[in-house]
Amino acid sequence: MSLAGNANVGKSVIFNHLTGLHQHIGNWPGKTVEKAEGTLHFKGHTIDVIDLPGIYSLSTFSIEELISREYIAVENPDLVINVVDASVLERNLFFTLQLMELETPIVVALNQMDMAKKKGIRIDHEKLEKILGVPVVPTVATSRAGIYELMQTSVDVVEKGVGKPTKIRYGEEVETRIQKLSEMVSKLQLPYPARWAAIKLLEEDEHIEGRIRQLDLKIVSAAREFAEEIERIHGHSCSTVITSERYEIAGRIAREVQQIVRLRKVPMRERLHALTTHKILGYPVMVAVILSVFFAIFSFGDYTSQLLGTLFENFYSIYESVFGTGILATLIWGGIIEGLVAGITIALPYLIPFYLVLYFLEDSGYLSRIAFLMDSLMHKIGLHGKAFILMMLGYGCNVPACLGCRIMETERERFLATFVVTLVPCAATSVIILGLVGAYVGFQWALLLYVVDLLVIFVLGRIAFKVLRGEPTGLIMEMHDYRMPHLKTVVKQAWFRLKEFVIMAFPLIIAGSFIIKLVDVLGLLEPIADVLSPVTVVWLGLPTITGITLIFGVIRKELTLLMLSTLFGTTNFASVAGFGPVQMIVFTLVAMLYIPCISTIAALAKEQGWKRAFFVTFFEIAFAIFLGGIAYRILMLTGM
């Protein structure tokens, strides 16, 4: 069976309750849309559960909608649990009606009953059940209320089946044409219900039209004719009329089953909403939230990664005493184990808290408010407000941010967003900025680098926006009411994201460390650094050995800093001759911009293909070197 419903209705919470730990998250075959599968064990039954993406409709506007629709229509699950937000009943029923048209067995989980109650909405679920003709189970997923009943009802429906759901009838003009068309369609061999296909034909659904055109051209032209007739009668396009009537039906049902009591005082969450989207106060609140989140994560991350570092150093002395310092032992340690350690010291201290906080904020509803506030600024670079959230994600780690760019609506915007995101300094880059420039040149210079980075993002983003032609998509997003996030679901989300990162990045980090260590053991590092010296020494004005560290940075950015201290033989960079404030700033600037690390390149390739991944990589290397050289000359002129 499968779970379907709008976004933010508590679908994943219910999914977690149903499947517990028996979950698996992958992708839909050939698509970059996430597919969550799990198993429900209930009274001796073993049931596969699939969590479909959160969507508002079953048209083919987005890949998610198409996937969900094809899955339900073609794979024919035994049951679809439609999770419905009781506090926004009308909008959710619009989706329920579309599911009913697909003629699969449905159970409605009327979720967030507590939220509805708080908003003064009372729903007669028995009446709703009668009107829809499908079982309706009221639930409060966050406190597990109604989940047992939901399982029981679902199993009953699968085993015994239920009566036919109520047929949704449209207005006279539309209805007669649907019936004529569905008679014609029913003669074809289609995996879809005839009536549904007829409705989709009238809505001029490209996907269905294409399929039927191959079988019988006449039906498509008949549908076109009908659609034009309806358009003449109503003065709106046929799909508009159908959508509109469907919403009317949803609205009528909602009004019939719910009673709304006016609340006497303005609730806390409304005041919070007003404050966080306020045209003046909203911004300082946003800045305060983001800064405190980053500050907390960096303090925690710094502390923990040092702790882990010491731990592994102790471990190394044991390793050395056992295996010695032979070539093989060095290779295994420096290549494989250090790669692993490197992965752990970035993933554990920085990524885990970052994911936790981020999903907490998302589930609470705050991220959509940030998207609201930042929309106009993001439009300057051809993106809308949601892309700002991806940029925030990028400050933690570019990898999940790249993967997250799937949420953008069009192909062009996905590429634009991925490009912008790879320019954001991630946690590892911040380690360099703060650890080198912040510590040895001055905090204001570190801050300046962040500002320069934002300017670079803005300028390059704007250029890319102009180069990649096309109409930017506007923002359209539901801002659901603030609520207390469900902690278990937040933790689980963070856990899956972490797993995704580990699977993708760890092999690359380890392989990369190994190769570089091999080059080192073979004594090739210095010749390579010499080859690079025209760039590093002549153009950027840096010491020769920085070429080596910049190569290491491909694996992980903060390795550039760690390597620097190894090669200089000191952690006090101020004492190194030929590496003054100017060099530090130039070095950091280049390290900040020069390349998305190897894991990010892999994420880029996964989402955008290797061609674009290489293009972005080489462009950013060239750009960083170009900008670094210019910065060097400007800084020298100021006489630092």
Add this chain to the structure above:
Amino acid sequence: MLQTEEATLEKKLSELKPGEKGVIVSIQALTVHRRHRHRHSWGFQRRLEDMGLTPGTKVIVVKSAPFHGPIEIYVRGSRLAIGRGMAERILVSVEK
């Protein structure tokens, strides 16, 4: 601005002030030509309609974000944020 009936006035949704109510009249497509409809305006109009912004729907403008930002509207019992560019293409009738 067009005068349609005596008691109502047609405006763009983006022109409504916070607190003002209106009823959606139509959504203006980017290109009118039927042949190009699929390529250009289809997605945009479809998306708005799927979110419940169909002709005849009542909307209340709650607020608009500064710097020409999106507007917050209340429609069909839920709260939506809509980019300014989109709001400019939605025609609503407002009671005088």
